[in-house]
Amino acid sequence: MSALFRIMALWRPQAGWMVAGVVLSLAALLAALLLMTQAGFTVGAAALGGALVAPVGAAVALRSLGALRIVLRYGERMATHDALFRALAALRVWFFRGLAARAAGGLGFRRAGDVLSRLVGDIEALDILYIRILVPLAGAALLLPVLAWVIGAVDVALAVVVVVLFALAAFGLPLLAARISWRESGRIAGAFAGLRIACLDTLAGLREVRAFGAEGRMLATVQGREAGLLAAQHSLATRAALAGAAAFLAGQAALLAVLVFALGQGNAALVAVAFLVVAAFEAVAILPRVGAGHAARAAGRVLEVADGPLPQAAMPPAPMPAGSAIRFDGVYFAWAADRPKVLDGLTLDIPQGSRVALLGPSGAGKSTLAALLLKVARPQEGRILLGGTDIAALGDDAVRARCAWLSQATHLFSDTIRANLALGLPPGATADDSRLWAALEAARLAEVVRALPQGLDTWLGEGGLGLSGGQGRRLALARALLSDAPILVLDEPCAGLDAATEREFFQALNEGAAGRTVLLIAHRLTGAERLDRIWRLSAGRAVAAAG
Amino acid sequence: MDDSDPRPPPQGAAPHAPAGPWLRLRLRAARREAVPAAAFGLLGIVAAIGQAVCAARALQLALDGAGMGEAVGPLLGFAGLALLRAGLGVLFERAGFDAGAASRRRLRSEALGAMLAAGPALLRRHHSAELATVVVDRVEALEGLFARWLPAAMLALAGPVLVVLVVLWVDPIAAAILAAVGLLVPAAMGLAGLGAAAAARRQFTAMTRLQARFVDRVRGIATIVLAGHAEAEAQALGRAAHELRRRTLKVLSLAFLSSAAMDLAFAVGIVVLALRYAAGLADGSLVRPGDALLVLLLVPEFFAPLRGFAAAYQDRSHAGPAAEALAALPEPPPAPPALPVRNVAARGVAVAFEDVCLTWDASRGRALDGVSFRVPAGETLILTGPSGSGKSSVLEILLGFVRPESGRVTLNGADIATLVPAAQARLVAWIGQRPVLFASSIRDNIRFARPEASDAEVEEAARFARLDPVLATLPQGLDTPVGEGGYGLSGGQAQRVAIARAFLKNAPLLLLDEPTAHLDPATEAEVLDGLRRLALGRTVVLASHAAAAHAFSGRRLDLRDGRVQLGRGVA
Incomplete structure (x- = not known):
């Protein structure tokens, strides 16, 4: 995971833009939460006789929250994408410079085009880091105290239950999923290499294959390697799905806890809490399945190539001779x-x-x-x-x-x-x-x-x-x-x-x-x-x- | 290279055109495989509706001030349905994966099959690494299309319709409102001036262009560094990326309006319904707050499939370039004519060319222009002439890599056009300039010639090819891995593996294409010795412009520009 931090450190010059994106995203998230909560509260209060909020006030609050949410979501999308493009540009230019400075190591000089293209794939894998990992994580970090504060005002024990379940869904399970994807992506990379070699062998050896009538055999070999790759991917997909299901169940358990607590209370605020819990867990549902482990491996490979020690230059260089013998x-x-x-x-x-x-x-x-x-x-x-x-x-x-x-x-x-x-x-x-x-x-x-x-x-x-x-x-x-x-x-x-x-x-x-x-x-x-x-x-x- | 303008390539205006029909055909074939995923998805929506019913009921009981005892049913139902929904979620994802896997399996076999059918002629136009990228990476890039987009597209209509039907039962007016805001989504997208599709595609195209430029510059990094342009190019790359950012954000500012349309529809749905119920409950025209809560809880479920579809749209965009590369693969050549398979005597093959013509590239003229010769069984024909005179073309016809345009080529009198490729492959053994060694052991590389050969036969072939001295120096002997990632054999050693292959195959016709062109004189002599021993008792056609030609005795045929030179006949 330290590789991911090293990559994030590269984005320091873009930090302002990225923070702006995160802030807007948090504001949009709060507006969404308030909208759902207010909707639940309005209906709940009305069911109890409309004593708490006058319908007119509720209408104004709901309409402005709805409008605010749309505007903020739009702003968030623009800001985070702007930051993403900046980060993406910075990462590519940094990688190019690093690679150029180290090209003297022989990489790129000896026909390494395919290795390089694969590294480019690794850079692409890092694009998810900001929008799919950092922004939702920031949201989760904001939601945790909000949940604790709002629900804590109703009941402390309920708040503890919900917060623990939320931490599990937003942090615990994503971390577990990242570990799994870290481990499995090593296996998948190995299976990919095997498939690639089998394909390269077959295609570079098309003459041999035709001369020895080995088309069927080579096709079978490639299919065998592919089956290995699919099995490895299947195992990762299943585990990721299980992690996602566990996070979902954590959210459902939290909602169940709210419902159980609500019984016998007759409190409109609890309807609002139920809606809040639904919205909060939905906001972090993406986290267990982003494949952070895969990104971490990609970051490791990229750093290995573009961040190693620089070859030492002669200091200062001697004057160029006139002749060219x-x-x-x-x-x-x-x-x-x-x-x-x-x-x-x-x-x-x-x-x-x-x-x-x-x-x-x-x-x-x-x-x-x-x-x-x-x-x-x-x-x-x-x-x-x-x-x-x-x-x-x-x-x-x-x-x-x-x-x-x-x-x-x-x-x-x-x-x-x-x-x-x-x-x-x-x-x-x-x-x-x-x-x-x-x-x-x-x-x-x-x-x-x-x-x-x-x-x-x-x-x-x-x-x-x-x-x-x-x-x-x-x-x-x-x-x-x-x-x-x-x-x-x-x-x-x-x-x-x-x-x-x-x-x-x-x-x-x-x-x-x-x-x-x-x-x-x-x-x-x-x-x-x-x-x-x-x-x-x-x-x-x-x-x-x-x- | 200081050009900071990421101008689109002029001809790249309509990159999706040729892949369209190809993709539609594949999507139709894959639809059936996506049905289980869509079915699990739909069941998940049913369970979600059930949960909303239970939750609304429990909340109503809570508002009524009921105790735990009365609400056990809804709560248990809620918990049970949650478990069911979690299970269905896992099944949904696995079924999606399976659909994607089935499609990838099919497409990979299709692509590689097309390449194998096109045969070695393909290598004249494409590098093998480029072809391997199509089979491995391009097919992989289609995963999302079949695993996620297709099921999401099926659910995008069915899911919301199901939710509306349930709401219709509870509150017809609310159902009408939901249906109206649901229709608002495509309508608002239309008003924004672009479908989400077009916008997403434009964003994706822009990204692809930056990515293509980056890949291009990284692949050529040695050229850039050695030209001293590294820093200039890094700056140009940065400028191009920022220019792209400015342009893309302009496109996105419109494209996100369609996302905003979805948000608007959602917000309108929630606000209108909440206010309707608040007013209804307040003035007493609505007596069951549970129904109101149920409808409100169903609003997110109504939009979830639409959101899923929007999210999967990028998988659809990713498919474009990949589908293009796959659609560009050569059509498999027509199947050999359905003539009865000719049985050519396996021992002693006579070869004859009668007025054979062949063209590789129309701009270069004919590679073979009316070539005729006969080689009786067991004899040797030596093709001489400078590079490009047509020697290799003669061998490639005999190998079945390519068919002549006109004229007849016969083996023991049977026209090779009437032989199935497998039958033709059984008759010939071939040794080219540089044998390809597969990533495997030397033993497997020799056995490649005849997979059913016993270990003893493989070892005999290795001895025949004089591989023993080489094997003695290797850590694992015959089981030493060679090829990609394995031990590097020298050119002469690799050629001996090729001789062992040919010996093991024991075919009556031996074709040698400049087998010593890349060897130094000492190694060449050793390899020639092996080839001469291999040639005993076989019909041989040897192409060579070098010393190898003198090591064999037989009829000589001098080729110039695809024609037989007369007056330089039997040696």
């Missing part, structure tokens, strides 16, 4: 202490302006080389020199400004072509259209974009234009060429593209990247690349290959 000098690297070394004393020279290919089978550590050069990871031993200076002494952003990176993981955003290209410029900088077109021209994409009715302002991605795989990769190339970076790091830039498209890409690269250092990382060459040196990565070292 690269030298890997006896570099050792493993992604984790218990994983095998991927680079084992690698030494490699990449002179400024040269075009170098680094070949090797998948898993040989080729991408690691790019990660080290871009300071996404740091070598355990050895040095990487940029223009003669160890990059460990240079600022991260300064090094990255020198190296434009393009891989199969390079992301094209759901945004305009212009905005996608602008990512190649320094932050805040703008380029006139002629520069953008020149970059598109160099990447051999200008013709395609010119043919679009909205040109550079065409929206890409979901609901927008679907670029083909090759066009997308060339747009990423245009983005890289738009930057002034003297070094281009291309990590399997054509993975997943067919041969003809691959050739077109390299033809564009050969001309577009003239004058820059090119480091091409691939498992094989197509013959279309123009290169000065070819190295092969073998047993964690670079070996000269023919070429």
Whole structure:
């Protein structure tokens, strides 16, 4: 639960708005209670002969309470939603900043898109925290003394009974439900992962499945995993329903206590109390079923990623060297202490302006080389020199400004072509259209974009234009060429593209990247690349290959 | 990316259009499953009415100054009905869950079945992770629609009608008042200028857009960080969120009017009825205060199903994008022609292509353009040519991943168009560039080829593929988990698992698609050795542009741009 408090602490700047929402919500709740109570009281009093309140006064009170309730409810909805949106924005921006600062840990660099999307799901799970947990809890905290005071004025023993039952329904049972959902949501997450893996296996292995005629078997496996998930969810749903039923019964017991007490009293106020109890328990009925445990788990996962210790930056960074020659000098690297070394004393020279290919089978550590050069990871031993200076002494952003990176993981955003290209410029900088077109021209994409009715302002991605795989990769190339970076790091830039498209890409690269250092990382060459040196990565070292 | 304007994508104006008919069909199918939940809900309302009767009676007795003794009946009734209602509540939720579970089960099998039927050709257009998201997450997002919205929609009319009928029996004028304020709800919504539906959808669409932008930026975080734009993008994200907040609140300020309409109806109902009864009781025209209390106690019950329906409306909104993704799945291909299943001799398969044409993508021209060749049983055909020349397409036709547009492909003289897929799969074993290892043990991965194989047969296959030296280094030998979350096998080791699979399957036709393309030379030689031993006595079609081609002897066929190059015949 401490994770939830940490998340709430993030909302301190929005606290004013959130409190305003809570206050309005409490006012609306009181108006609703008074309306019900007054209605019961009016009828009860009238039944006893109308001695207590004149009908005219009752009419005025009821009408104004009814109107007040509507206005306050409206205000509450607006205020709480305004606060919710503020909290939601704050949470997302905070998460994005935290993730960006820690992206150096490798997350997001190694194709972790799905993990990230799931984290986004966790953030969404936190949206319920304010409107569905905090606001009703505040209401419950207000109702408890109100009940004690109002009913206590009639009878202390009755007040004690009602208050205890109310505390059970508003605090005890929700806490129990939260514990259950905390425990069960761990099981459900495990079942989800199992189902996801079975689906991924089946779909990634569609060729194997078809070749071995295993469609029925795979479908059965997925159905089996799904049955496990449904069983886990069923168990949680049943327990949540039981907690809800228990809270309901607490409310009914309180009402029963009022009825029993009322007998023999002949008091109109007790009718009002009965109506008050009904309304009070209804106001907190949502609490046992909000799934606070689930939110707490989500908060834990989010904090783990975006709130961990920050990698230390070199202080202060050394001045950037003039040259851009690269030298890997006896570099050792493993992604984790218990994983095998991927680079084992690698030494490699990449002179400024040269075009170098680094070949090797998948898993040989080729991408690691790019990660080290871009300071996404740091070598355990050895040095990487940029223009003669160890990059460990240079600022991260300064090094990255020198190296434009393009891989199969390079992301094209759901945004305009212009905005996608602008990512190649320094932050805040703008380029006139002629520069953008020149970059598109160099990447051999200008013709395609010119043919679009909205040109550079065409929206890409979901609901927008679907670029083909090759066009997308060339747009990423245009983005890289738009930057002034003297070094281009291309990590399997054509993975997943067919041969003809691959050739077109390299033809564009050969001309577009003239004058820059090119480091091409691939498992094989197509013959279309123009290169000065070819190295092969073998047993964690670079070996000269023919070429 | 500094663009703070969360502009809607231009073509995204009518995102719900294609999913409509799809969803209606599924909802109709699921209606029957929602009936138990709706029935429990309705019984719950009946019990609630009973409780109100008991409570009103007890309160009347209390007002009359009666003692405990006279009120035992109503009090016991109240308590008993409370227990019943609690039980019905649990049953209502469980039945809702069951309805949602049944629908998810059906939709998941439907989606995955469609993908399996479409086969590997699907992977040319979609990434497997994206497809898995549809099967897992998109289907999951439909839970609320079937578990909560559908029963709530059934109760939204039946519940209030039931309450009004009871009130009608007690006090016809009060029933008329309730019915009038009940009708006020949709009428006021109409007056507010929007149905609750449209407003909720607009709010949801706006939320979805922010969420989509956020997911997009988070997925591309490496690109943003490496471009040095992290802070600029964080600020843009914040601006977009606040802009969205301003706009959404404008929409909500209208949308909440429809919620206010419900509040208004409730308040009018309570106030009008309370004043009517107060006046009636005061001037003596009404003699039974119990009836008045009963009607007042029934007012919340009258509105409860309407509230439940409004609350479940967000489940309906959530269904939109999910239904869209599911509706976009390919229709299952037409069932194979109802010809009698051809029995092709299992031993020794001869393969022939006669003037076969195939197009993957019309803009790229034909992948195969009039390809013809014959491979007698037990012989080897080596397909050579640069990438993209059509080698893989030949193999994919033989595997049944795709059907040729024209021409005939025969196995032992039988046209493969007349073979059911299962029969065709029995004839061929296939080894591609990178075998997919499933998240399971190595033993299960080999047994995948033939589930009924004994342990001894699996071990023999592992020995044949020379996996023993690999297994000796692994902690649990054949039972070592591999695949997602398991031990990572190297490319050469994975290829040996594929060889073991093919050996275990023992099919007469062996198809090899660049089986050593991703291996270094030393590993390649070892794998080729295994493949040659596997090829003995089988008909083999090998596609390769590399050294692998020289390791096999047989007829060579050089492909260029989907055509057979002449003059480079038998080697």
